[in-house]
Amino acid sequence: MTDRLGTLRDVVAESLEAIGGRRVRSALTLLGVAFGILALVATVGLTSSAAAQVSARFDALKATSVTIDGAAAEEEQPIDAATGLRGPAIDPDGVRRTARLNGVASAGVMAITKDTLPQVSRVGSQVPSAAVETPVLAADVGAVAALRLRPLAGRLFDQVHQDRRYRVALLGDVAARNLGIDPADPSSVDGRTTVYIAGRPYLLLGIVTTPDFESQAPLAAVVPEWVTRDPAAALTFADPRVIVKTRPGAAQQVGVEAKVALDPARPGRLIAQVPPDPRQLRAKVETDTRTLFLVMAAVSLLIGAIGIGNTTLVAVLERRQEIGLRRAIGASRRSILVQFLLESGMLGLLGGVVGTIAALDLTIGIALSKDWTAAIPPWLIGVGPLLGLVVGLVAGIYPSAKAARMEPVTALA
Amino acid sequence: MTAVLALDGVGRVYDSPAGPVTALDGVSFEVAAGDLVAIIGPSGSGKSTLLNTLGLLDRPTAGRYLLNGEDTAGLPEAARTRLRAQHIGFVFQAFHLVGHKTAVANVTLPLMYNRRPRRERREQAEQALIRVGLEHRLRALPHTMSGGEKQRVAIARATVHEPLLLLCDEPTGNLDTDTSATVMELLGDLARGGLAVVVVTHDLAVAEAADRVLRVRDGRLTEVGAGRAGND
Numbered sequence: 001m002t003d004r005l006g007t008l009r010d011v012v013a014e015s016l017e018a019i020g021g022r023r024v025r026s027a028l029t030l031l032g033v034a035f036g037i038l039a040l041v042a043t044v045g046l047t048s049s050a051a052a053q054v055s056a057r058f059d060a061l062k063a064t065s066v067t068i069d070g071a072a073a074e075e076e077q078p079i080d081a082a083t084g085l086r087g088p089a090i091d092p093d094g095v096r097r098t099a100r101l102n103g104v105a106s107a108g109v110m111a112i113t114k115d116t117l118p119q120v121s122r123v124g125s126q127v128p129s130a131a132v133e134t135p136v137l138a139a140d141v142g143a144v145a146a147l148r149l150r151p152l153a154g155r156l157f158d159q160v161h162q163d164r165r166y167r168v169a170l171l172g173d174v175a176a177r178n179l180g181i182d183p184a185d186p187s188s189v190d191g192r193t194t195v196y197i198a199g200r201p202y203l204l205l206g207i208v209t210t211p212d213f214e215s216q217a218p219l220a221a222v223v224p225e226w227v228t229r230d231p232a233a234a235l236t237f238a239d240p241r242v243i244v245k246t247r248p249g250a251a252q253q254v255g256v257e258a259k260v261a262l263d264p265a266r267p268g269r270l271i272a273q274v275p276p277d278p279r280q281l282r283a284k285v286e287t288d289t290r291t292l293f294l295v296m297a298a299v300s301l302l303i304g305a306i307g308i309g310n311t312t313l314v315a316v317l318e319r320r321q322e323i324g325l326r327r328a329i330g331a332s333r334r335s336i337l338v339q340f341l342l343e344s345g346m347l348g349l350l351g352g353v354v355g356t357i358a359a360l361d362l363t364i365g366i367a368l369s370k371d372w373t374a375a376i377p378p379w380l381i382g383v384g385p386l387l388g389l390v391v392g393l394v395a396g397i398y399p400s401a402k403a404a405r406m407e408p409v410t411a412l413a
Numbered sequence: 414m415t416a417v418l419a420l421d422g423v424g425r426v427y428d429s430p431a432g433p434v435t436a437l438d439g440v441s442f443e444v445a446a447g448d449l450v451a452i453i454g455p456s457g458s459g460k461s462t463l464l465n466t467l468g469l470l471d472r473p474t475a476g477r478y479l480l481n482g483e484d485t486a487g488l489p490e491a492a493r494t495r496l497r498a499q500h501i502g503f504v505f506q507a508f509h510l511v512g513h514k515t516a517v518a519n520v521t522l523p524l525m526y527n528r529r530p531r532r533e534r535r536e537q538a539e540q541a542l543i544r545v546g547l548e549h550r551l552r553a554l555p556h557t558m559s560g561g562e563k564q565r566v567a568i569a570r571a572t573v574h575e576p577l578l579l580l581c582d583e584p585t586g587n588l589d590t591d592t593s594a595t596v597m598e599l600l601g602d603l604a605r606g607g608l609a610v611v612v613v614t615h616d617l618a619v620a621e622a623a624d625r626v627l628r629v630r631d632g633r634l635t636e637v638g639a640g641r642a643g644n645d
């Protein structure tokens with residue numbers, strides 16, 4: 001056994017010596033494989049990093065937002081004599097059922113003004129401000145949570161404001177700035193400030209922001225849901241929709257179940273906008289970009305393999321006499337085979353190592369320049385050199401077999 | 414004392430497209446330890462074929478070849494390779510040094526193929542190079558050496574593992590007269606040290622340094638003459 005190991009060590013040493021003895025040619029040869037491995041590892045590394053980036057951003061917000069359209073009754077609801085409000089267009093029981101679904105963090109009804117933008121203005125302040133055309137977003141308490149509204153100053157409205165029909169409003173931070181109110185100044189919401197929306201006064205409760213830019217909330221004045229049903233509000237809203245914030249990973253399932261919860265009789269007429277499955281999205285990003293580059297990487301690896309095979313073949317022909325000499329002084333056919341196989345294998349391995357290092361540098365460099373976190377799968381670091389080794393070994397099979405078949409007498413001639 | 418090698422009616426017929434070619438025909442002789450034997454003959458007479466047969470690089474098609482008392486006829490390739498490694502040293506006209514190896518590394522090769530322990534190899538190789546007068550060229554690469562130096566490295570390599578038989582095919586063919594004389598002196602010393610040495614040569618001056626001269630003509634030993642031994 002130790003004898004075997006000693007022999008293997010000898011053959012490895014012989015191969016390394018032969019590679020080292022022809023440095024320039026070895027370097028040029030291994031470059032072919034290095035480029036192939038570089039392309040391969042960088043492709044996988046970059047697409048992994050890009051995909052990780054996509055899902056990281058995506059997971060944060062969109063992956064947990066579901067919107068359901070079409071739940072509003074088509075005909076206008078009658079006005080309740082006691083309250084002076086129209087009845088709710090979306091069945092409140094359905095919304096409550098939706099909020100209780102597994103995987104739902106909060107759910108509610110929201111609507112946004114359509115057609116012309118209402119005038120919003122501010123009085124009760126020394127600084128005169130002109131009226132600003134601003135969208136108005138009506139939301140119940142569940143929708144306020146689902147929209148992830150967060151007060152920068154003052155507070156959010158709650159169920160009491162909704163139930164008792166208080167005329168209160170929130171201003172999105174952008175809208176507030178348009179009205180000359182500094183969102184960063186806590187004293188700008190003092191409990192006495194009134195904003196006028198379409199000529200009607202509302203008490204300013206707070207200034208809000210949200211990461212959900214698609215909701216328009218930062219640009220809007222936000223009022224309690226009951227305002228959409230108040231004919232006196234003089235506001236025209238689009239059909240209300242149900243907005244749901246889900247727990248991570250639950251969006252697809254909630255999208256299906258919420259339609260049934262909202263309209264058990266005809267769930268099919270509702271449209272749920274669910275985010276694409278982040279896993280699918282990630283896979284799509286990976287496959288789209290990968291396929292092309294992997295094909296290119298495979299082509300350059302093939303060229304690298306041909307390069308190594310060719311160099312080894314040339315080496316075998318050039319070193320014909322060396323092979324004859326070795327055979328004459330006692331090298332077995334197998335030891336010749338192993339020696340040349342190891343030479344090409346090691347060229348491949350070195351190419352793989354060089355290519356992998358270059359690819360990691362490249363991946364990290366690009367990731368840094370794009371402010372990504374480089375997400376390099378750990379297995380990739382091992383696969384590059386290993387693949388180089390395999391390419392080298394495969395490329396060396398034919399030339400090495402040719403070397404081993406040589407007859408010492410003819411090789412020495 | 415048994416002969417290091419003994420040939421008995423050895424023949425070699427090559428198959429060629431033009432029909433069979435008889436390279437050796439009924440060759441019989443013995444070489445003992447300490448013998449320096451020269452083989453001479455015209456081109457194509459079969460000298461190299463004979464030497465390759467002695468070196469177990471070629472198989473005779475007739476007759477018996479005993480190396481160190483062992484009949485080599487039935488031996489498989491692996492056993493012949495092992496016998497070559499252990500008992501035979503080769504010196505060639507073209508030196509055949511491994512180009513990317515230093516003198517010492519070239520000389521360690523037979524020790525490696527004989528699976529001698531690594532730590533002994535370098536020391537033994539250096540000793541062999543010192544014996545051929547190359548103590549100042551231990552780390553030299555072949556392309557920096559003169560022909561005489563290369564051939565001395567080759568002789569060190571052919572003898573470092575203490576073989577029984579040293580086979581030289583035109584060892585002085587690429588050397589000038591003075592250098593040839595040095596190399597032949599070296600071979601004579603090795604023979605006197607107990608090695609059986611067989612030298613194929615065109616050079617009559619070289620043949621004269623031998624104990625015996627075998628003349629080959631058309632694959633036959635036509636004459637067995639006396640060289641140095643006869644002149645003494």
Ligand SMILES: Nc1ncnc2c1ncn2[C@@H]1O[C@H](COP(=O)(O)OP(=O)(O)OP(=O)(O)O)[C@@H](O)[C@H]1O
Nearest residue numbers: 427428429434436455456457458459460461462463
């Ligand atoms: N592989 C072979 N196939 C066919 N014929 C061969 C082969 N090798 C040698 N011969 C023939 O055998 C004969 C002896 O050849 P050999 O090489 O032994 O001669 P030699 O005495 O060494 O000649 P030289 O002095 O030119 O080296 C020649 O006729 C040669 O053509």
Ligand SMILES: [Mg+2]
Nearest residue numbers: 460461462582
């Ligand atoms: Mg010849």
